[in-house]
Amino acid sequence: MKSIVITRSAVPAPSIAAKPVLRGLAGATLLLALAACERQDAPPEPTQSEAAPQPTSIMRDDLDESVLPTPQPQLAPLDARISFSDGGAELSESATAELASILRSPQIAEGGAILLRGHSDSGGSGEANMRASRRRGEAVRDYLVENGVEAERVTIIAFGEQNPLQPNARPDGTPNEPGRAANRRVDLHVALPDEDETQEEASVPASDAEPAADPGESPRESG
Template sequence: MKRWAAATAALALAGCNGSEEPAAPEPSSAPTTEPTSIIRPDVEVDRIEPALEPLEASVTFADAGGTLSDDAIADLEAIVRSPQMEAGGAIVLRGHTDSVGDDETNLRVSRRRAEMVRDWLVEHGVDEQRIRIIALGEQRPIAPNANPDGSPDEAGRAANRRVDVAIAVPADNADGAAQEAGEAGSSPEGAPAAE
């Protein structure tokens, strides 16, 4: 058994002393930035642009005033520059308030906020026929209006004072996306809506 192991080791060493040079590795081609098929390098692959998704954004009314703040205008300017706005789909404006005040007053205030957003958009070139308003008052908060001890949660109330903007993408731009911005979320029963 020892002789067999010694013979195997001698043959292995003899193979290392051969005069043949190892083959040099072949240079690899530089990576390309153009897409190609992994199966057939001579076939180019078409680039597929991602479908445009509907836009969901909010316009803040954190100061609880009756005018558009600088932050609200900045929100609106970003919305107007969006590709979804350019695509021309339906726009739904959902007005919201915090829980201060009675329900009827809050519905009126939420409608006025949505109307302010609509008026600003129309003044900046958006077709009014695209816009639908839904007043929700305090019904759909995104943050607590009060702390666990019952004291006002001012940050939560400020977050709840908003107009949510939903912009649908027309089917030819969305490849099957929702046709109506209203499909992105429907109003609860009994919520007043303006056409």
């Protein structure tokens, strides 16, 4: 009987030098596997079309500014000054031209109250100057009423020589004619209907409605 002999080939054991290489390959393989898992678990990056929509401005660039309403300036009360010649209460051509312009103003059209403050220079007695200043206010009022302004809208206050714009006399005591001319005036104020303004009515005795010049007093002596 034949005997069978089994011969085993010896497998050479890995050398000591090859072990670090194997460990490095194993580590690299593990890292690649972990990275693959992370890529599978992470959500996909949004594409450009899937990105969050950008905010859209509600302002129209193509809006035509020419069709926008133009803001209107706010209407203000009207103030004007009417000058008079020496000792008189007659309206000059320049005064009537100024009043005609005032009558065309939007303030007059609004229908507000009209206040006339009459003034004089200091030439003459105080009583004469007070009457002269009132006559000037009445002259302006009459022109306005004759041209369509309701008389009840107008109030006259006579100040006489009390509120000069400029000195009536120079430092040496001589008359300051340019200053006196500036003081002979009526200050006109047209209020707006909604203006909160109280207008004081002038209280003048009936005798003051008579001619302004005192007996023996020349017109040039009254302001």
